[in-house]
Amino acid sequence: AQKVTQAQTEISVVEKEDVTLDCVYETRDTTYYLFWYKQPPSGELVFLIRRNSFDEQNEISGRYSWNFQKSTSSFNFTITASQVVDSAVYFCALRRISSGSARQLTFGSGTQLTVLP
């Protein structure tokens, strides 16, 4: 069985602070995908990143960066110089690469990030 744990239920930071959202996962598969989605107040989830389990290179996209550590089963997400528009619920998710559909996509419970002006 797969499991994704986002232990931080809510985080509040002041604008321009850096913030890291934690994601820890469990899977018996040796190959899998990891994702981060953002859910702004409008409700729809927005895809942020996908990472293959066999590629542990960290990735940076503007103010966003992701730290994938297979040894500790973690896929943490850092926002540098946070802005009020970053306020949202962030979901981490896991899926088997061998799965034929998104049916095997497992979501964490989400982290509510509030960036205060």
Place this chain on the structure above:
Amino acid sequence: DGGITQSPKYLFRKEGQNVTLSCEQNLNHDAMYWYRQDPGQGLRLIYYSQIVNDFQKGDIAEGYSVSREKKESFPLTVTSAQKNPTAFYLCASSRAATNEKLFFGSGTQLSVL
């Protein structure tokens, strides 16, 4: 603009009533999905459809039904058998069932009167 449209945004159900949530996409995606989101919980898969006229149960299908008569439409009916229907419902689609990037609608909040 291409995207997924869910309606209504808010819906109220009376005891014993069936209600239908609409989901339409103009992305020409083959696969569509329904998720349920409860406060403080992750998304749970209700039903999914890989192609027209085909759909499969997800993890929490009891009390729900779907149809996929057209590629662009995947309505979800919450039946009276669903005893705890109050939740936020999200529809999603992907180019193919094997494509892991999901596009989501803006959701429907269902509440029981």
